[in-house]
Amino acid sequence: MSSTWRDLVARARGEWIRWKLYARSLGRVQIGSGFRAFGPVEVIGQGRITIGRNVTVDRDPFGARAVSLQTQGSRDAQIEIGDEVSLLGTHISCGQRVVVQRKAWIEDARIMDSDFHETGASSERKTLSVASAVEVTIGEGAMIAGRAMVLKGAKIGAGATVRPGSIVLREAPDFLTVVGYPARVERVAVPGPPLAATAGEKRDPANNKDSKPK
Amino acid sequence: MPWRGFLKDPLSYSWVPQYLTGYLRGAVIRARYALDRRVEIGSGFVVEGPFKICGEGRVRIGHGVKVRRSNTYPVCIRTLAPDAQVTIGDGSELGGVQILCGKEVILGERTLAANCRIQDTDFANLELDKWPGSVRTGKGVWLGLTSILLKGAEVGDWAIVAAGSVVERAVEGLALAMGNPARPIRGVFS
Numbered sequence: 001m002s003s004t005w006r007d008l009v010a011r012a013r014g015e016w017i018r019w020k021l022y023a024r025s026l027g028r029v030q031i032g033s034g035f036r037a038f039g040p041v042e043v044i045g046q047g048r049i050t051i052g053r054n055v056t057v058d059r060d061p062f063g064a065r066a067v068s069l070q071t072q073g074s075r076d077a078q079i080e081i082g083d084e085v086s087l088l089g090t091h092i093s094c095g096q097r098v099v100v101q102r103k104a105w106i107e108d109a110r111i112m113d114s115d116f117h118e119t120g121a122s123s124e125r126k127t128l129s130v131a132s133a134v135e136v137t138i139g140e141g142a143m144i145a146g147r148a149m150v151l152k153g154a155k156i157g158a159g160a161t162v163r164p165g166s167i168v169l170r171e172a173p174d175f176l177t178v179v180g181y182p183a184r185v186e187r188v189a190v191p192g193p194p195l196a197a198t199a200g201e202k203r204d205p206a207n208n209k210d211s212k213p214k
Numbered sequence: 215m216p217w218r219g220f221l222k223d224p225l226s227y228s229w230v231p232q233y234l235t236g237y238l239r240g241a242v243i244r245a246r247y248a249l250d251r252r253v254e255i256g257s258g259f260v261v262e263g264p265f266k267i268c269g270e271g272r273v274r275i276g277h278g279v280k281v282r283r284s285n286t287y288p289v290c291i292r293t294l295a296p297d298a299q300v301t302i303g304d305g306s307e308l309g310g311v312q313i314l315c316g317k318e319v320i321l322g323e324r325t326l327a328a329n330c331r332i333q334d335t336d337f338a339n340l341e342l343d344k345w346p347g348s349v350r351t352g353k354g355v356w357l358g359l360t361s362i363l364l365k366g367a368e369v370g371d372w373a374i375v376a377a378g379s380v381v382e383r384a385v386e387g388l389a390l391a392m393g394n395p396a397r398p399i400r401g402v403f404s
Contacts, residue, residue: 061338062290
């Protein structure tokens with residue numbers, strides 16, 4: 001009952017945010033129908049933002065961060081978010097193009113498609129630059145956990161999982177799990193219980209059929 | 215009105231009233247959870263910043279735990295299942311710690327932790343992570359700034375986890391672990 005009530009409130013808030021952003025940005029932020037907002041959405045910049053249908057937006061699991069969609073540099077920057085995506089306190093900074101395909105689940109990760117500054121003399125570093133921007137793509141049904149970073153040129157495959165705290169620089173293959181800095185494919189690729197759990201079962205003499213009582 | 219300015223400007227606090235309000239807030243929060251069976255809080259509880267517990271799992275906080283203030287994150291303990299259990303040992307000091315628990319998180323006595331995240335599931339939704347593991351740390355562990363403990367992390371007594379590292383395996387006692395994923399650094403304390 002309470003969840004239905006929360007859902008109704010989120011839908012109403014989503015509808016309000018949808019029209020407010022559309023009007024304020026003069027049509028550059030377009031959000032599809034069925035948008036549910038359990039928390040606020042911060043939109044910064046002059047770029048184009050397209051959000052599909054039935055997207056859910058929330059704060060991160062600890063209520064600390066809100067979703068922030070930032071387009072930097074010029075009006076050509078573009079964020080595309082597909083249908084049924086869930087964003088939980090996600091930060092997306094975009095200099096060129098960030099694509100999130102449908103059914104992705106992104107927790108409080110950061111997604112940046114540019115370094116936003118040039119290397120060189122300090123005067124050059126200070127100004128914003130999106131010259132180094134490379135498109136970032138997040139595949140269908142991908143899951144990105146909290147405190148992860150997806151940096152420029154990264155490509156996350158369909159159904160891939162990015163574990164908490166990992167930093168993705170290049171590519172996460174389809175349906176595999178990546179972890180670490182730089183993010184590499186985790187050895188346990190087959191879906192199943194984690195290695196530690198399996199090892200514990202084997203060590204348990206009651207479960208082990210190979211060991212014979214003496 | 216001088217009183218309003220006193221409340222607004224944090225620099226005008228001397229450490230003495232802040233110290234006292236920490237004890238006061240801790241006592242208030244402890245009283246609030248006194249009738250709640252899921253949450254047990256020990257004596258001498260100090261809360262100096264934002265602190266919240268959410269979810270329906272069990273939370274046990276030992277005696278003399280201090281919740282410090284962080285400028286980055288509020289301290290938050292979130293359980294995702296009714297049988298999830300979070301235990302925080304006696305005399306721990308937590309600042310900006312975020313705990314996400316689907317099954318079991320145990321922090322030992324006298325843990326020092328700053329801005330770190332401890333989670334035994336990868337995602338905040340147990341439907342997305344079918345096998346929540348467990349996180350255990352021993353006595354006197356120092357978890358550095360912005361470090362992350364993932365499921366399967368077991369940190370031994372008096373070990374140090376360096377700032378920004380991600381632990382997903384066992385770390386021996388009296389060792390320094392750093393990196394992402396974290397590896398032990400040898401010969402530091404020997």
